Amino acid sequence: MSQATTGPAATAGGAKSDGGLGGFIRATEIDTRMLGMVGALLVIWVVFHILSGGIFLTPRNLWNLTVQTASIAVMATGMVLVIVTRNIDLSVGSILGFTGMAMAALQVDILPGLLGFNSPFSWIITLAVGVAIGIVIGGLQGYVIAFLGVPAFIVTLGGLLVWRGGAWWLTSGRTVAPLDDTFRLMGGGATGSLGETWTWILAIVACVAVAVSLVMARRRRHGYGFPLRPVWAEAAMAIIAFAAILGAAWILNSYHWPSAIARRYAEAQGIEAPEGGLQIGYGVAVPVLIAIVVGIVMTFVARRTRFGRYVFAIGGNPEAAELAGINTRWVLMKVFMLMGALAALGAAISTARLNAATNALGTLDELYVIAAAVIGGTSLAGGAGTIIGAMLGALVMQSLQSGMVLLGVDSPLQSIVVGVVLVVAVWIDTVYRRRAA
Structure with missing residues (x-):
């Protein structure tokens, strides 16, 4: 069975669709x-x-x-x-x-x-x-x-x-x-909150889950004989999703605990705080x-x-x-x-x-x-x-x-x-x- 694709390369009428944003939206x-x-x-x-x-x-x-x-x-x-x-x-x-x-x-x-x-x-x-x-x-x-x-x-x-x-x-x-x-x-x-380490782990797991879901969805469409999206469209969707997930993780980790709370935490854990104070990111909240x-x-x-x-x-x-x-x-x-x-x-x-x-x-x-x-x-x-x-x-x-x-x-x-x-x-x-x- 051949794998038909949809998007700018092929349309229902057999004519090429226009490029630009409209073509990207149709392809993805x-x-x-x-x-x-x-x-x-x-x-x-x-x-x-x-x-x-x-x-x-x-x-x-x-x-x-x-x-x-x-x-x-x-x-x-x-x-x-x-x-x-x-x-x-x-x-x-x-x-x-x-x-x-x-x-x-x-x-x-x-x-x-x-x-x-x-x-x-x-x-x-x-x-x-x-x-x-x-x-x-x-x-x-x-x-x-x-x-x-x-x-x-x-x-x-x-x-x-x-x-x-x-x-x-x-x-x-x-x-x-x-x-x-x-x-x-x-x-x-x-x-x-999860903290910086677990937030990054969660973000990586989410990226893997997105990649797996895109692959499985493509296999299901192929199995049922449905038209497939162009490979570049699948890749673009994956890149956008990865960027959103990793960007969100970076932003949430960039918000740090108040200095007083971080200092008390360091004292309780026996951690020697650096000169500028201990920087602990919140990460994803529960x-x-x-x-x-x-x-x-x-x-x-x-x-x-x-x-x-x-x-x-x-x-x-x-x-x-x-x-x-x-x-x-x-x-x-x-x-x-x-x-x-x-x-x-x-x-x-x-x-x-x-x-x-x-x-x-x-x-x-x-x-x-x-x-x-x-x-x-x-x-x-x-x-x-x-x-x-x-x-x-x-x-x-x-x-x-x-x-x-x-x-x-x-x-x-x-x-x-x-x-x-x-x-x-x-x-x-x-x-x-x-x-x-």
């Missing part, structure tokens, strides 16, 4: 919407860097940006599946607040009396209980939506109010702190690593499992999916259970980062999560969306918020900007799909 088969999102993100970064006097694109701010994005990115991966099924979840911020308060109360008020302070099992039990609570809440809401036929908008709007009130009721409105030392590693910080793992797992679930195929089939045509024998109600309920679990995981990251659970935890997070999914290309009409797009959308939303904070923009104006961005994103999605049709 890059999603133009994803490319546009990356371009918009770069523009946002450059504009804020200029307006902030050169503060935005610094290792310190970019490291903080990744940590602040982690919680929203984790929840956005679940929101993709919710919206793909033509539903919405307005309660994720309140579920985050409720589960976060439950986990904090568990490890502060209950577990110390049972296991002692800073038990090595406290964080595991806390996380397991929190995720279980999230699954139960999501399952309860999913049951009402799927089996009782109440619209998701109404159910989750009620959940927004119920679980926010429940978070206050759990502790009578008090802030719960401090949290278990090991649990706090999920929030980042000096000890909650919450960012969690978000990356969740993104990989959710991408696999969405693209490689029967459950994921059912979700997209339901979003594309619910009636046809049911006639095809798919238990649409049970699948829909599982989607909301998964969303609840991810909201609980987001709560663990948020509370660990703050070292406390407050009644305001997760407020308006539902707005950012939905906006991240929509900006990332998830259609509110259902049936279309990508996990990586939602995570990039979360980075876009957090970049906007972080940039406005650096510029001293008032909080109400920040909300106005986020609202406008969400509306524009939905409008662009509508125009794009109308033209595609």
Whole structure:
């Protein structure tokens, strides 16, 4: 069998395609919407860097940006599946607040009396209980939506109010702190990061994984008789991915521990600090690593499992999916259970980062999560969306918020900007799909 190629060298009509950017995009088969999102993100970064006097694109701010994005990115991966099924979840911020308060109360008020302070099992039990609570809440809401036929908008709007009130009721409105030392590693910080060595190891492993995935994808296409991308296009994609991964690792390692923390660490480890002080890079933060793992797992679930195929089939045509024998109600309920679990995981990251659970935890997070999914290309009409797009959308939303904070923009104006961005994103999605049709 001959290996047919696509791109500038060959097109469906047999004529050569034009070169330049258009030819490159066709040869590499890059999603133009994803490319546009990356371009918009770069523009946002450059504009804020200029307006902030050169503060935005610094290792310190970019490291903080990744940590602040982690919680929203984790929840956005679940929101993709919710919206793909033509539903919405307005309660994720309140579920985050409720589960976060439950986990904090568990490890502060209950577990110390049972296991002692800073038990090595406290964080595991806390996380397991929190995720279980999230699954139960999501399952309860999913049951009402799927089996009782109440619209998701109404159910989750009620959940927004119920679980926010429940978070206050759990502790009578008090802030719960401090949290278990090991649990706090999920929030980042000096000890909650991989460090320079492990960050470089992770980057190299990621580059190898990219290379293997490109080779395996090419073999699968050849095995099914599909046209192959030109070798130069595959190489270009690999080089771009390698540069992005290694560049990110270099930036994260360039942000060093504060001198006081590094000095105390050197004294505790018996290390003789050099004259200029010990320089220890943060590297990849634990919450960012969690978000990356969740993104990989959710991408696999969405693209490689029967459950994921059912979700997209339901979003594309619910009636046809049911006639095809798919238990649409049970699948829909599982989607909301998964969303609840991810909201609980987001709560663990948020509370660990703050070292406390407050009644305001997760407020308006539902707005950012939905906006991240929509900006990332998830259609509110259902049936279309990508996990990586939602995570990039979360980075876009957090970049906007972080940039406005650096510029001293008032909080109400920040909300106005986020609202406008969400509306524009939905409008662009509508125009794009109308033209595609």
